[in-house]
Amino acid sequence: MSRASEQAYATIRAHLVSGAVSPNEQLTEDQLAQIAGVSRTPVRDAVRRLEDELLLVRSDTKRLFVADWSRDDIEEMFALRQMLECHAAERAAQRLSRAQIADLETVNRTLKEAIEQPAPDVARFLEANRAFHDVIIDAADSPRLAQMLAKLVEAPVVLRTARNYSLDDLRQSARDHDELIAAFAASDADWARAVMGSHLRRAFHTFARAVGPAEAQKP
Amino acid sequence: MSRASEQAYATIRAHLVSGAVSPNEQLTEDQLAQIAGVSRTPVRDAVRRLEDELLLVRSDTKRLFVADWSRDDIEEMFALRQMLECHAAERAAQRLSRAQIADLETVNRTLKEAIEQPAPDVARFLEANRAFHDVIIDAADSPRLAQMLAKLVEAPVVLRTARNYSLDDLRQSARDHDELIAAFAASDADWARAVMGSHLRRAFHTFARAVGPAEAQKP
DNA sequence: ATGAAAGTTATTGTATACAAAACGCGCTCG
DNA sequence: CGAGCGCGTTTTGTATACAATAACTTTCAT
Numbered sequence: 001m002s003r004a005s006e007q008a009y010a011t012i013r014a015h016l017v018s019g020a021v022s023p024n025e026q027l028t029e030d031q032l033a034q035i036a037g038v039s040r041t042p043v044r045d046a047v048r049r050l051e052d053e054l055l056l057v058r059s060d061t062k063r064l065f066v067a068d069w070s071r072d073d074i075e076e077m078f079a080l081r082q083m084l085e086c087h088a089a090e091r092a093a094q095r096l097s098r099a100q101i102a103d104l105e106t107v108n109r110t111l112k113e114a115i116e117q118p119a120p121d122v123a124r125f126l127e128a129n130r131a132f133h134d135v136i137i138d139a140a141d142s143p144r145l146a147q148m149l150a151k152l153v154e155a156p157v158v159l160r161t162a163r164n165y166s167l168d169d170l171r172q173s174a175r176d177h178d179e180l181i182a183a184f185a186a187s188d189a190d191w192a193r194a195v196m197g198s199h200l201r202r203a204f205h206t207f208a209r210a211v212g213p214a215e216a217q218k219p
Numbered sequence: 220m221s222r223a224s225e226q227a228y229a230t231i232r233a234h235l236v237s238g239a240v241s242p243n244e245q246l247t248e249d250q251l252a253q254i255a256g257v258s259r260t261p262v263r264d265a266v267r268r269l270e271d272e273l274l275l276v277r278s279d280t281k282r283l284f285v286a287d288w289s290r291d292d293i294e295e296m297f298a299l300r301q302m303l304e305c306h307a308a309e310r311a312a313q314r315l316s317r318a319q320i321a322d323l324e325t326v327n328r329t330l331k332e333a334i335e336q337p338a339p340d341v342a343r344f345l346e347a348n349r350a351f352h353d354v355i356i357d358a359a360d361s362p363r364l365a366q367m368l369a370k371l372v373e374a375p376v377v378l379r380t381a382r383n384y385s386l387d388d389l390r391q392s393a394r395d396h397d398e399l400i401a402a403f404a405a406s407d408a409d410w411a412r413a414v415m416g417s418h419l420r421r422a423f424h425t426f427a428r429a430v431g432p433a434e435a436q437k438p
Numbered sequence: 439a440t441g442a443a444a445g446t447t448a449t450t451g452t453a454t455a456c457a458a459a460a461c462g463c464g465c466t467c468g
Numbered sequence: 469c470g471a472g473c474g475c476g477t478t479t480t481g482t483a484t485a486c487a488a489t490a491a492c493t494t495t496c497a498t
Contacts, residue, residue, distance in 0.1 A: 004451075080363055281450060
């Protein structure tokens with residue numbers, strides 16, 4: 001994307017994720033333009049993307065509001081992600097080249113290094129984790145699938161959730177990745193799907209635990 | 220959406236679907252603005268939507284081209300649709316109200332009427348078919364799922380494929396719908412999923428037959 | 439002839455001014 | 469007292485002019 005438009009997107013997104021605004025708060029394009037330091041034109045571009053990600057929503061009369069994600073929303077997104085990414089794993093198992101499998105191994109080595117530190121480097125872990133999943137999605141060779149997943153994968157990051165992953169959680173992830181690699185090496189689509197399924201389902205529960213158990217949501 | 224922007228979207232989409240342009244042909248925003256009779260601003264809006272639907276694609280340097288869908292693309296979309304819509308059927312089975320089930324029955328009655336004519340009214344069939352699936356997707360109560368499906372469901376319509384559905388195809392669809400309704404009435408999610416799966420899979424083969432068997436695609 | 443560099447044209451991106459639509463508020467009239 | 473109606477204000481939508489970038493063409497050196 002072009003400079004101003006990309007700038008607007010990044011700035012606004014950061015602004016939303018930072019928690020500087022509260023759910024259901026109204027925003028105007030002018031405000032956002034000021035925040036991003038560009039004119040309304042690229043802001044409107046950015047807003048459309050953020051609407052697509054459901055970080056912003058529009059009232060029936062086109063006014064902009066900060067989205068309010070309920071626990072149901074989060075569960076929905078995890079469910080969809082699981083469904084799609086299991087499919088991706090299945091396809092990837094039938095398509096991954098040797099080189100790509102080697103890439104996965106390298107990435108997962110990096111991921112383990114990020115964990116096994118005096119203090120685990122969570123940012124690096126997340127980055128490697130993302131790279132790992134990206135290789136798989138890429139290998140699945142399904143542009144629409146990739147497009148859909150891109151939206152869903154970003155989501156958890158969005159919630160300013162304490163990243164209180166335990167060391168065990170991180171290590172289990174790494175082991176899941178190892179098993180995925182094994183499944184890929186064996187070109188066993190069923191195996192890959194199953195491992196991906198449990199990998200993501202566990203991630204959901206870890207996440208749900210962190211974000212708080214199913215509370216009664218908003219009055 | 221606002222008037223000009225919606226106008227642009229509809230006009231350009233019709234233009235693309237009509238076959239007046241060929242795949243990989245370059246388009247400029249100016250051309251499209253002229254065609255739609257509005258300025259470039261709303262055209263850019265429309266173009267983004269069409270990009271999202273993958274009817275238009277951009278080169279690495281932002282130039283616009285008519286998308287070229289391969290058979291693989293079509294298979295991909297059917298596979299994704301099947302996955303998502305089976306999920307929708309499952310959720311719908313747990314959520315549909317009596318009133319909604321009654322709606323499904325009404326819609327399917329309309330659908331049958333459209334078939335059982337001297338000459339089957341395909342347009343009306345398609346409309347009813349769409350309404351039927353929309354009720355289910357709506358009942359699934361998953362906005363992101365709905366959003367994803369919206370893109371995929373439009374797709375087959377896009378291809379200027381001869382709608383040479385046979386009478387048998389149409390009748391089988393109606394029967395599938397009846398069975399779906401039965402599954403919903405019984406609140407049997409597994410049943411609903413299974414019926415939806417075969418319903419869509421058959422549709423794929425009907426479609427594939429119509430569009431021509433797996434040929435060697437472009438050189 | 440060939441390929442690189444500079445200049446020219448075509449195309450997309452951004453800012454700004456204005457138009458249209460929605461909102462809020464006070465007012466009137468029942 | 470309250471529901472509906474104008475009217476000024478706010479907010480979004482559109483057109484247009486201009487800036488930036490990419491594609492194309494010509495020229496010139498080798």
